[in-house]
Amino acid sequence: MxxxxxxxxxxxxxxxxxxxxxxxxxxxxxxxxxxxxxxxxxxxxxxxxxxxxxxxAAGELALLCPVCPHPKINLPEGFENAAPENQCLYVMTLGLDACFRLKRRLISSEQRDPGLGTGLSYVVEPEPYREYLKTVTDQKEMTTCSGLAALDYANTKFSRGYATTGVVMGVCARHEFVQPNGVGDLQKGERFANTDWVFASILRHLDPCIRKIVLYDIVCQWAVHVIERLKELPPLMRLSMLLQLFRFVIPKMHIRGHTVNCQVRYSLNYVPGSGQTDGEGIERPWANIGGIATSTRVSGPGARHDALDCHWSFWNWLKTVGLPKLLRRRLDMAKEEEVVQKAAFEVFTLEQLKRVSVWQKMVEEYEADGTKPNPYESTEKGLTEAQVRRKLEDEEEEEMKAGKTRVNDVSPCGFVSLGLELEDSQRKIRLQVELKKGGSSESSKESLKQLRRKFTTRLTRFRTLQATYQPSAIQTLTRREVPPEELPEQVPLMLPSALPPHLQISPGCMPGLADIENTLREAQCRAALVRLRNQLHIKARPCQILG
Incomplete structure (x- = not known):
């Protein structure tokens, strides 16, 4: 209401x-x-x-999470020197994210509508934040690793008419408490500068000796130079991070939208002390605060900040009174899961007893030093298609140096590669045909015509080379009865593997051509398996959630 x-x-x-x-x-x-x-x-x-x-003081009105680690409040003396197996008890998990629903139109100003308590609870101190943003230009650091919305908004143009395009916020990822001075306005997309300030503002209220796990859906881009950027902040926020006390990871649902390399490097599952935290706690406060977005959109800056602070204070209070029930439920689940996981672990250990010591050493080395080889990373064996081509071309050059004459300017490897590229083009055309069935527009039909025209042009060149390298294929095609309505994507290419064994040898086909095709196809299969595995990883998480 x-x-x-x-x-x-x-x-x-x-x-x-x-x-x-x-x-x-x-x-x-x-x-x-x-x-x-x-x-x-x-x-x-x-x-x-x-x-x-x-x-x-700044952030003093914020309601703190009572179960997150706070020295001199709920931690024993000397917790910094705890045994390795107990260090997981003293880990702080911070979640960062941006919400683009909490916009504010170009209405009023700080002078006409100052906040009564801006900077005293959850929103960052306005004046230092504003002065800092004036010194920051557009950042060019974001890449296309993730297909998630955050990257699409990185340099968004949907800021016209708005003084604020959203907010970036930090919470404790396990219990979802909004952090003191942990909310900052966005002006143009999800820039690193805004996140850096909010992150540093949160760290001011946390003990530097506490180990921290930082979760962010674009952490693979943001964390690359975060230490250097934090050192360049104004004196109020400037701090020097001890990298050994920080682990930067991606929340478990969002990570499925990243590349395999990111999934291995920034997985929360591989971080000691993370437990069964999903890291998506930052998403849940957005659902609660979304209801007032339409009201705060037309508020002045001060009134908006006061309203948001009030709602987040109530959110933190609800979390406080709900903690006993939440923690008891999690404890019961952990006890049940411990029995299942312990039994599975013991059986697996017995079956792989000879390898356990080696695996354990690899895991311990990796956990102690993140630069060591990751034991969880799946390895890829064999050469890539590009490496195979390079190797075949090098072999052909060696043969020419030895006196062998080349029959055409295009090498045998180049000829087979062209055939495989045409085969791939046919698959893409067939896919476009399937996608455009049932109500395709004129522009899509024209695009399909262009694809077929381009394919036909390349096919003509391929047939010229085929007459040199595969005369038996040309003879077979000549005797073939061509259907009257045959489309370009249906034309047989007659690569060496499509010929009978007796036509794959001289004089019907250049010797070794079938072997070149086989080698290139194996490389293609390896690359396809990697892509398939990545897609299965991406699909696995939604299947787990939806059951």
């Missing part, structure tokens, strides 16, 4: 005679805003502080 609807109800309950009462809507909004701010101060006990409300 919006404030206006609530006010109208109060107005009708007060006087429903139809006579127009005095308009108290604006005073009601100011009163509600002041009431929210006073309650934030009251809940933080600022009335009992010697410095009073004016002495409130």
């Amino acid at each position: 919006t404030a206006y609807d609530f006010y109208c109800i109060l107005e009708r309950l007060t006087d429903n005679t139809g006579v127009e009462p005095p308009d108290r809507y604006e005073p009601f909004l100011r009163m509600a805003r002041q009431w929210r701010h006073l309650h934030l101060l009251k809940r933080a006990g600022r009335g009992h502080a010697a410095s009073g409300c004016d002495g409130t």
Whole structure:
């Protein structure tokens, strides 16, 4: 319910005679805003502080997660020197993400509408943040590793008419508490500069000795130079990170949209102490806050920040009162899962007893030093198609140096490669035909014509070379009865493997041509298996979620 609807109800309950009462809507909004701010101060006990409300520090009104590690609050003395098997107890998980629903139009200004408590709870301090962003130009660091929406928004053009295009936020990924000074406005997409400031702002409130797991859906791009960028922040936020205490990973659902290399390097499953955290806790507060997006979109900057702070404070309070039930449920699940996993682990260990010591050493070395070979990474054996071509071309050059005469400017390897490329073009054309069945537009039909025209041009060149390298194929094609409505994608190419064995030898076919084709096809199969495995990995997670 919006404030206006609530006010109208109060107005009708007060006087429903139809006579127009005095308009108290604006005073009601100011009163509600002041009431929210006073309650934030009251809940933080600022009335009992010697410095009073004016002495409130940045982020001091935020409600902290009571079960995340906080030295001198819920951690024992000397936790930094805990045994390796107990260090997982003192790990902080931070989730970062951006939401593009929380926009704000070009309405009002900081001078006309300052926040009553901006910077005192969840939103970052406005003035230093604004001054910092003035010094940051467009960043060119983002690449196309991930197919997720964050990269599409990286340099978005959907910012016209908006002073704010969204927010970037940090939460504790296990319990989903919004962090003190952990929210910053976005001006143009999900730039690294905004995330850097919010990340550094969160770290100011955390003990530097605590180990941290940082989750972000584009961490494979953002974390590459994050340490260098944090060192260049203004003095208020500048900090020096000890890399050994940080692990940068991608949440478990989002990682399926990344390349295999990212899935291996930034998987949460391979991080000691991560447990069964899915890392997607940052997504859940967005569903809760989305309801006020339409109201805050037309608010001034101060009113918007005050409203968001109030809602996130209530969100953190709901999480606080729900923690006992949540932790008990997770404990019961962990006990049940421990029995299953322990039994499976023991059976697997017995069956692979000879390899266990080697595997264990590899895992321990990798966990101690991330630069060591990753034991979880699947290896690819054999040469790639490009490497095979290069090898065959080198062999042909050696034969020419030895006195062998080349029958054509195009080498045998080049001829077979052209045939395989044409075969791939036919597959793509057939796929386009299937996709465009049933209501294709004129532009798509024209595109299909261009594909067929291009294929026909290349096929003519291939037939010329085929007359030199495969005369038996040309003879077979000449005797073939051509269907009257045969399309380019249906034309047989007659590569060496398509000929009978007695026609794959001289004089019907150049010797060794079938072997070249076989070698190139094996390389193609290896590459196809890698792509297939990647697609299966991508599909696996949705199948697990949907059951």
